[in-house]
Ligand SMILES: [Ca+2]
């Protein structure tokens with residue numbers, strides 16, 4: 001439910017508000033701000049005052065109020081801001097200080113990334129931040145990865161698949177400033193379409209995996225650049241090819257420790273796998289450890305696990321949005337979560353593979369937990385890892401309804417979300433494409449979500465928005 005309106009919250013100037021009904025009243029009185037300096041408030045409006053009660057005990061409702069200043073908007077047609085997930089960067093005053101906003105469609109396909117401090121400033125446009133633009137046709141910002149961060153400064157990798165290049169960028173929040181420190185030029189199809197950064201060879205230095213899926217007929221390619229103190233090796237130290245034409249290996253990448261040995265592992269996905277038959281897609285698990293970049297070998301020999309789609313067109317791992325890894329149950333082994341928005345005639349589903357089972361060869365149909373939805377659930381995913389004794393949570397979007405959902409606490413087995421009667425966290429007109437990308441991170445007093453809405457039409461056609469929205473502990477059951 002959305003509607004216009006305005007309310008003052010703790011003395012902030014009341015901007016136009018949107019609100020989403022979350023749940024019947026949960027026993028709050030008045031309102032509670034969600035963390036210091038957060039862009040949104042969880043508010044309980046007594047029904048008599050607001051005149052907008054939808055029921056609940058004593059006629060009150062709990063609303064998540066979006067302060068309008070926290071959306072970064074595109075300015076021109078087809079910028080499609082929000083089409084690549086934004087990246088939260090730590091800041092001197094808390095767990096986040098700035099957001100990197102990629103816009104690969106900006107400047108007629110040159111692309112740009114913009115750095116915005118996360119503060120209570122008013123509504124902002126993409127170019128109100130510190131901006132770094134790509135070269136013509138580069139598509140700068142198609143993928144972003146955080147290499148290392150300290151308070152107020154971060155080193156990032158940003159893909160420019162139109163020129164098959166990856167830029168290493170230093171971001172400083174205080175100034176704010178974005179500066180290119182290294183460019184990796186790769187002669188492979190659409191290199192930089194996907195990126196994943198972690199210390200895969202366990203030498204204490206962050207490494208970068210670069211995906212080059214190529215066109216629809218390409219086998220695709222993965223390159224790994226080992227890290228140094230300040231730069232990455234200029235040429236890939238490890239290269240792997242897809243198994244067959246059309247596999248598009250490298251379209252989706254993710255990094256986390258899935259095997260529980262404390263060393264990050266790499267998931268590299270080939271959404272076109274089985275292209276001749278059903279394009280179910282596959283993600284291969286490459287185990288991290290000393291000597292990760294040697295020997296070269298082939299993908300089949302290197303992988304310790306394969307995770308496959310099950311239905312025609314599942315295309316698992318097609319881009320980073322429907323692929324996520326994090327430890328959700330706190331056992332120090334990351335879970336793998338895959339979205340299949342077209343499965344079951346477009347109802348969609350989210351499949352979870354727990355980290356405590358040997359990976360082997362598995363499909364989304366026999367995942368440890370399957371959450372079945374409606375309207376194309378699983379288009380994009382964001383994970384909040386287990387945190388301070390509380391279990392982790394999955395946030396997922398549904399493609400055809402333009403809605404974003406906080407999935408119930410994870411349990412093994414199959415769950416039909418419609419039967420649970422959940423309400424979405426947020427929804428928008430399907431043409432806004434809300435939730436095409438998602439991001440999430442914990443912070444004091446709750447969590448912050450980043451919601452991409454690349455179809456928003458504020459300044460013409462598909463200029464797009466990246467919205468930031470806190471999620472309160474109350475919503476998370478903490
Ligand atoms: Ca390393």
Ligand SMILES: [Ca+2]
Nearest residue numbers: 257259263265
């Ligand atoms: Ca591992």
Ligand SMILES: [Ca+2]
Nearest residue numbers: 329331333355
């Ligand atoms: Ca786990």
